[in-house]
Amino acid sequence: MHHIEPTPTSFLGRAQEIAEVGTVLADPSCRLLTLVGPGGIGKTRLAMEAASLHRAFFPDGVFWVSLAQLSWIDDLLPAIAEAMPFHFQQGSRSPREQFFAYLHEKQTKQVLLVLDNVEHLLDGVDLLTDILAATTGLKILATSREVLNLQEEWIRPITGLAYPDQEEGKAAGDYSAVQLFVGRARRIHGDFDLIEDEQGVVDICQLVEGMPLALELAAGWLGTLRPTDIAQEIQRNLDLLATRVRNLPERHRSMRSVFDHSWQLMRETDREVFQKLSVFRGGFTRGAAESVAGASLPTLAKLIDQSLVRRTTSGRYEIHELLRQYGAERLGAAGQAAVQQVYIDYYLGLLHRLESDIKAHQQVAALDAISTDFENVRHAWHLALQQRHVVMLSLAVESLRLFADMRGRYHEIVALLQAAVEQFPPSPTEVQHFLFSRIQARLIHLILLGSLHREQDLRVQIDTCLATARARQDQAEIGFCLLVSGILAVWEVNGKHSHFPTRAATLFQESTAVFEALGDPFCLAEALNWLAWEIPLTSDDVHLSGQVLLKQSLDLRRAIGDRHGVAWITLNLSCASLDQLNYLAYEVYAREALVLMREMRSAKGTLQALFNLAQATLLKGELEEALALAEQMRDLAHEIDNLDGARLAADLRAFVLCVMDESYAESAALTQTGRSIPLELFFGNQYNLGKCWGQAVVDCGQSKYEDARLSYATFFWGRSNYRCDDPGPATLCLVLEAAALAHEGMLEAAAELLGLAFQQPSRASGWLRRWPLVARLRDGLRCKLGEEVYRAAWERGAAQDLEATVRSILGNMGKTARKSANHTLLEPLSERELEVLTLIAQGLSNREIAQCLVLSVGTVKVHTRNIYSKLGVSSRTQALAQATKFKLL
Template sequence: MTEIGALLADPSCRLLTLTGPGGIGKTRLAMEIASRHQTFFPGGIFWVSLTRLSHINDLLPAIAEATPFCFQQKSRSPREQFFAYLREKHAQQILLVLDNMEHLLEGVDLIADLLAATTSWKILATSREVLNLQEEWVRPITGLTYPAAHAEDAAEEYSAVQVFVERARRIRRDFVLADDEKGVRDICRLVEGMPLALELAAGWLGTLRPADIAQEIQRNLDLLATRTHNWPERHRNMRSVFASSWQLLSETDREVFQKLSVFRDGWTREAAESVAGASLSTLARLIDQSLVRRNAVGRYEVHELLRQYGAEHLEAAGQTEAVQQRYLAYYLKLLAQCEHNIKAHHQDAALDIIAADFENVRHAWHLAVRQKQVVALGGALESLHLVAHAGRAHDIVPLFQEAVEQFPPFPDVEQRAILHRLQARLIRLIVLDNLRIERPLRAEIDDCLAAARARQDQAEIGFCLMVSGLVARWEADETPPDADSRAGRLFQESAAVYEALGDPFYQAEVLSLQAATTAQEEVQVSQALLTQSLELRREIEDRHGIAWITLSLTDVMLAQLDYVACERYAREGLALMREMDNTKGMLHALFDLAELMLFKGELEEARALAEEMRDLADKTNDLNSKMFSEGVLALLLCVRDEAYLEGATLARKQQMLAQEPFYGDRHELSAHWGQAIADCGLGQYAAARRSYPECLGRRSDPGPATICLALEAAALTHEEMWEAAIELLGLAFHQPGWASGWLHHWPLIARLCNDLRGKLDEETYRASWERGAGQDLETTIRSILGQVDEAPRKKTNQMLLEPLSGRELEVLGLIARGMSNQAIARRLVLSVNTVKVHTRNIYGKLGVSSRTQALAQATRFKLL
């Protein structure tokens, strides 16, 4: 341990592999090393157990799951997301422990890439084989110290003897080393101090004396030495222990144990009985013999090396295929049985069952795909699809891809139907999570829909219509202008199908999608659709659906500027997401609530919420959420503490986290507020003014508008335009308390008001204040943005046969900035379809047919 600790402290040692045979104690040693050297790694020590994995594709998700990182439903691939996280954390002193790497050696390139992407991360690996990487340092691990054949020193001085005695006293409380010291010495020597072998040997003390155990090991050791010369020396002893244990098992126990080798990452009593025919008494005997263990939550487990040994006997007995058939049938049936409960009433319990057995589910799926068991997959795929939708898409999308890509076109009608169902659900997950997976989605879903119609499968018709609508929404910015309205029609048709079928789960889902495609100006229609969806979800107790619809209503209320209702829904949504421990939902709700409390003037609560959001985003590497939270915190630093330099530093830091340009989404606005207020506090008024467009969403939204009003008032005061400054302050403070409460906590504003009172007499001050309070917010904000005095542009616009409207001129200006229709929609808070209508109108009025022509014509007419 001292030697390994020194190696880990060496800056040039980035990858250290502990090698040795299975059962030698590599895992236990690595655990102890990690626990004793935490001070070396202030960034954390992350343990990755790889024994349950069977494919190298599972290596990256396993590493990611062990770290605070979690995959986000973004357009980047899981690998891109994780390596972005590594670049963010590259300088932190972190130890990643990869336990039992030997069966995933084909995936070592990922380890090399991980080391290349970081500067201060170290990897401690355990493996029966070296990884053969250039960066690798190797430390072979042998057994515990044990007495030589004719040693005369005290047996208690050897660690192998100490371990055996400790295990022995668990089996026989009256065990005394002196009663059979020679037998114990022989056992320790024959197994070369291998910890697992010692434990297995001690397990037989209920039946045999130490001398007898040593004799059995010796007999089988001789046998292996003569028949299997190509086994490594250390493995001969290990197999001797296993062979000894195997010979002493009853025939029934042997048969059960070898069948248990099919399980991955543990199993339940019911699974053992169904798959391996294991009775409770058989499991108890196997536990007593140290071949099986029962963990704290009641699941049964077996050491990986023992599992492999049992698998060899299963194969030798010619039973592997038959047991695998029972295994995959059990777990795929388990998925099918969970489907109803995932959709209604017992959702959390069903999801917990699948989560606990996910490695078995994954392995069963792989087996079924490999064996082309299409019908078996048919009953399971809907549950797995719903589990993906509940947050495990990064695990399940590869399983669906594997099946779709490996299955040939089936002549059998039932098999073809299952393959189409699988394709439709894969497409839904790709679109909902915005995954960067190249597939002809439109052609595939059209094919699935046509096949469902041919079968007259109403449930699948409804599903394919829903997915077709999602694809239409996804394509909306690249396809003809009617794509968005086409999505709405498809959703409406799908909802009608599900209503006729009496399927409230998917009817509620489609209603929420309809709400999302409703034009922004029809926000009350969207609210009605979401309310109907919420009622359906409550009827069936779809807790995940209830939580997300609640947050959707939060956004709808915000769009209607109903901050009071918005706060109520945000608090409800946050409570629900916390109950379910749903990170993505918690981040969404935390931001909404933090922003509401900020404008309301509840600054302490706003800070607590923003800090919680930042910490959660940091743990899960959600860069956007981290950016939004730090934007709020930067504002609070400036407003509450007037720490303008610190606030500006934080604002610049969080803006560097931006993954994409900002187009005016309400969440993204927060990224600019702190910087703007910091600039104002530091007297950099020109910089503050430049940020006004990025600080505003709807110009009639009082919350962000009060920020611009306050900043402009400060700038005008600096320019000695005192009455204009007072008017803006009067308008800002005239806004509802839920939008202007924060102004009462900014000392700069209080000083500003006092300074202005000193510049003017009380009557002039009061008249200016009241005059400002009576102004129209929208008009005033447009004036601040320089969008009111447009006489020259209006003159040339009027020369057109059909002048452009104000909104069309606005859209034209954004087109000139190179924004896509989707970006313009986000900036102006419109639907993409509405933007396309405005664009067509612009083309018609200018007599052109493309963006390029429109910009050229607009320049000629001096409209830009």
Template sequence: MDDKHTLFAGRFFLQELISQSNTAEVYRAVDQQTGLTVAIKRLVQTLPHPSLQQQFGQEVRILQQLDHPHIVKLIDAGKTADGQYLVLPYYDGGSLASLLAREGSFSIERVLKIGIALADALRVIHEQHITHGDLKPGNIILSEMGDPILADFGAAHLDQGKRFLPRGTVLGTYEYLSPEACNRDLVDSRTDIWSLGVMLYEMLTGKLPFSHPKVSHLLIAIMMEPPPDIQQLRPDLGDRFADLIYRMLAKDPNQRIPTAELVVAELTAIWQTNGFALESDMGVSSFADMMTWEMVGPQHNLPTNPMLFVGRQRELEEIHRLLLDPGYRLVTIHGSGGIGKTRLAMQVAQHYLEETEEDVFVVDLAAVDSPDLLVTAVAETIHFHFFGRDEPEEQLLNYLQGKRMLLVLDNFEHLITQAGFLSRILLKTFDVQILVTSQERLNVREEWVFPLEGLPVIDPLVTSNEQKPPAVELFIETGRRARRDYAPSEEELNDIREICTLVEGVPLAIELAAGWVNRLTPAAILTRLREGFEFLATDLPHLPARHRSTRSVFEYAWELLNPEEKQTVRRLSVFRGRFSLDASRRITGTSIPTLYKLIDKALLRRSPVSGQFSMQAMVRQFAAQKLSLYETEQIMIRTRHVEYYLRGIYSLRADLKGERQADALQDIEREISNIRVAWQWAALQGDPQLLDLGTDALFSFYQLRGRQREGAQSFAQAVQGLKEKTRAQTGIALCRLLARQGVCNRFIGRLEEARSMLQESLNLARTLGDLREMAFSLYQLGAAMPNEPGIMAYWEESLAVAEALDDQTLIAEVLNWLAFGLFREGRIDEAVETLERSLVVRRALSDHHGLANALTNLGVVQIHLGNYGKAKDLLQEGLLTYQQIGDIHGVAAASNNLSHTALNMEDYKAAQRWGKQALDYFRRVGDKKAEGEALGNLATVALQQEDYELARTLCLQCIELYMGLGLPTSSYYKDLGRVALAQNEWGEAYLVFRKALQEEPSTAVTLDILTGIAAIWMQEGKLTDAVALFTFVQQHPVSEQIVRDRATEKLQLLDSRMPSAEFAAAQSDGKEKSLELWLTYVL
């Protein structure tokens, strides 16, 4: 029927047929009611299949729930005698397909802009659990401004794998089909990511990655062949963009970048890296990486797309049962390398998370070379940051108290000497379970060993011919990574069984063997393996049979690699843990396609989410042995590795002290294993230039993450490496390293060593004439001996040099210490002015961590002065800043100070609220000392609210806590004395106050206690002594304002009761006595 000039549905005047498919037609039409030009999509009348009508109705429902600037909007929908129809906006920009036909390919900027818009549209679609299913240029229409609009949801489905089309119908267009769609597997949102990857490839090159005139050949290519090297077709394309497309075109959906949100983030980062300004009208949602303070649900770091897991159901259930039993808190999966311990542990952890909803963290120990770093590795993984001077292990154990968590410690065999640490975790906690994978037993009392053998090659539980034994199934599934349609014949299955038997069911060996099914038949693989086994049995008879099997498979796989692949594998062994594409390219010199070939051959792994690569521990060991045969190459690659990582952290120096501080810390944390190896190699070589590159950034990282103990060790290694060089060779590097080593030692309480190192550094800086290092060493040396007479001169000289250099960061640091000295000397106004100067500098630098500390310090001083409104504003800003940088300990400290401020303002509800928040956060991070301070604050709140029993209970809790920690308890005996004072228990109060003074508390606490004793004297009728003591406290420069106010109030009362002359004489007496005389008199 000719529909031209036809009135449709009594309202729309059909003008032109725009497009047509097997199932639907789209017309340009005019809405007679509104006069607007619209698009009408209607079902083809000759295809009345019920499932198509159902799918069309679903398209209506889908469009009704979607709202995005790059998704077509539904205007109306209906049904006539001719069938169902949709009314959509009409865009006259044509389709992306027609634009590609005219122009061939686009600029990188244009492709990125289109890609970001479409990926963000997919993000919204996938959030609604919708898969588009037919993403292609023909379904992207363009607005008048050229903006892409995603249309045609005719193939979309709501749930994973759900189809409404008749059996045998292909979902989507052949050239854009994903391998799983070609193979008619169930599809999910990752099929859209594949299709978008194809479109990005096509827009950049003008060619499809897979094409063939015959559909059968095309589908085979999609399922089996790698895409042509995109950088050869588009030489100006950067590595990151090329790699993203390869990640989107991973044939195994479990290896594909998993979400559209991640694609948006990557494309946006590439856009900005290329220097393009993100336009406000691109329609992309904001993905601000904001910290969530009240975490919802269990926390974990399990992989989004876990490793291929086959069989092991009995083992999985047994280990899971053990971990759920409180009697089995430490379970070791014990077995040889490559036996599958890690993948079993990951599966157990996933089940544990789903059943218990407790936190689950996997600590990868393969890259932890030193036993001393075990505690740090656990802390890194569970996002715990060290603070204060306590031993890292003690801090971590305190943090773990009260936590409900499963810790998975993977690859523990080289850290066996630290197994006692696991026992101490179990001793200190009640609800932390530990799962270990190791080639060696831990041999600790609490350990339950679960031995792991190879996968069964003949499985008695398999009864169906279609079912395969686990070992055979793993071989087939591994083969499907490279060939999505891989389906061995019965004869080939027999060869596969022989291969699996030969390698004793070892999963790593099976995967390495199966990595070649796209080039060799199972029979050929079997022949090569048998030859390798015979050679190894003769050449390496001392190796256990299982080790020989894995070694033989690796040698077989090695011989099949081409020269570039061999070179890449051995060079990649220089890495520890995870590494980036950029690192692998720059250090090894390999190509992106080569890396993907190694993934297909099971020699390399990659996280679909982060994009980082890694090597299985045994593969890395084999590869390292190959590299050791090429001495010149090994030195060259290690040197490249050192330069890459140390230059990398050198480039972050400014970020660590500015706006990008949090991002820079995360960048270093992500690469810390390789940074450590690079630093150790540079220290071993005694290379001053390379060490100097990393010194500043590594020092900032250790300081901001509270890892001064590791810093002291790292800088000691470097200093030792340079000590053997002459001064002319080391230059300023040794001076800088000594200073940072000294600071780390000061922080952990090794003051004598710190002073010696800082003094040596200062002497070197003066000799070399390096003013910046001289200023740094001066103020740090002052910080290392703050109670020494004349120390202010160090800070004053340091400030003068820093100002001459106009080094704003250094100025801010020195001002903070100078204010500390002024405050200690009672020069409060000068201290406030100095802190305010420091605050101004911190704001200008955008140094969030320094800003938060400056706000807190100034807020505390304002509390001391009684300026509670100012203190509140400063502390609240400080708390917000700590939140922004993710410093939970800082948030806790700010909350505690706000509680103290509210208490002084007599806002007891606020004081209690802030105090409880501080207590909660201090307990979360395991800071027992600060927990006592928060309890003390809450005790004071209870006292002011006349809840004396609660106040007494909290004070006694504080005293018990501090006695257990071996810390002074004077502050809490002081509070306990005030509780007794409030209840008119004068004798009890006096005894408690005296006990507090005997511990020689700080001056501020001592003065507060003395007001309590003066109040007792006042009640006992010793008015003259009371006036003298109150006057002494009132006029002492270190007295807090609230203490002064308390003394003033009592003096006014005594003045009204005593003769003027007697009162004046007592005041005069009080002013003349020193603190030492008063303490002698009281005690």
């Protein structure tokens, strides 16, 4: 006998929960299983489905008992008896005696008793213990918002349906929460199309955390609102989640009524704690709950039992977002200023306390603590802004700056600091003005380090901050402002480290002196690191060598346990090694830096280390490893939305695929994708070294030699003084030009260039031996020239001076052809304008062109305007079209 009523709607998802319930019900040691969860989570439907699917376990009957309408615990026994079914008789025996006599007669029967909505009858659940004791074959499956706390009880917490969150590679329509919403939506609008507003549906599912009742109530608004609008309204107003459907139980017609029911079942002390807990965002620890909300361990346990708070596998505690909104409303009505103040003090105070740990041996743990509680930190910051707690904000800002830089969270932290600067303009009060200045200086620092472009005069701002620090005679702040001012000076010349004394070098030297006098090893190490890049890496003055300064910085960081600093200095040493053409050290430091960056979970640093190592392995011919590294770089760049990394990874992959198996079509597609991504780098010149290499190899492989020649100059941009003696890019230039010359019939010249290319160190030229095109080129030259002539040309080339040869190639690049075409214009382009036009065609920005040609951005803009005027156009696209028409490219 089975008394489970059919339901009018389909059942979606829950396959794992159904299987787990079946496993537990089949276990002989389990007699009582309670499905526990908040109202609206779908406990009843799950119990129905599980009982139906597993009724074969209970051949003597599955009996359903709905308890929602009962008001008194004395009604519990009659409701169970009626459902089984059992009819009471008139007589001397009490109803209880009659029912238990009935159970005794059927004690071995395999029966499942499903009790739905037990939470309001908990004072009477001892009856369940007696029923289990009177039988051997009967089992109970209960649903409740609160655990029954019986010895026999097995507990299965129920959460929402699966919904799109952070998982990659799964379509939104594959999630059961989305399927439920779409199914209900099509009952309202038969033509509802998920694709039309997929993000809105996803937002709804995330906001209600897959709660089935909330999804159904949200879908009911589709006649009035789009999914995106529904999601926005849910965030503002819990009352949106209500329905006018007549045949739903009253307690399920709105989420508010569902939560009101739970609220009525709570003790007053539990209510007070719960509404205070609603101030948290993104979960909380037991210590935070006790400090902010006064939650004792028994109270926390009680709230968990009531499905109002849940404990995660990590040991933190969470509240369902809709429940949190409900609690926040209750807190607002009761007065929230006091608890918000405690909350602000707790989290901004935590940031201040963690500052010393971030700068020393507890760095990783401190950063992890901020990362875990970042939503609380963000909320506390905004509350402090609302309540104008400038002092607390100023105390917390240094840890936020360090966290942003060390974990690559520039955009988020810059937004917080920007909000503070905008809300607290410079105050006439000296102290508040200084606190404002502290925040602004750190904002500028993060804008620069994060390459975040802002339409504001950073020079005026940092100079004002420095003047304020000097007026206060705060040496630590003076040193910091000098450091930021120096970084800005680098930025003002487009990130090009000049390797001779500059304004930036002077500022870094002043900053270094301040931090040395203060005995601050953390900041001193940072200043030394920046100073190292503004003076020659090797110098006659052994105390003023960039290499020496980097190693001094490294020693300081190791001494204080600054793992993040050690990682970046190691990466910088990799770049410094490349500047000295030491490719072995370049790879060794890059490998070490990659391990350290991953340990620190620095996405930005990991990207740069991946690039350095991929380039080092590529050049020496270990192409399989280079490809794997480039693919890791691509994946990480997409994960954190880093355009620089995505573009450079595409070019690296194109290069490797061409050389490995001559996949020119696939590589061409990669380079086209890469060229569509704007490159924004202005620091780390070595990081830019491989840009456009892939495109050039693709062009050569497809016999587009003139196109390949247009890339030659970009091989060397970012290198000090066009470092044409660097065997890495020089070898590439020589090989591509050799292929072009061979195509033009200049066979001996081609053989000479190949001879010089193969003369270069294997760590910079190993890839040549892996490219089939080069093997065919050599064989072709040997065949056409004859062995003797070929060998003589090869040896002449091997004896040539690398730098002189490369400079000659660059100087002659397409010059004759372009001059002829140029004279067809009414007003020909100058040589410099032709160079600028060539780089525009490569997709370089004004800043990149300025770096490549060692010009200011302003001068490049002037040349660009002249090009537009002479070609009679008004945009880059039009200029390239005209230049192609006139064969200037």
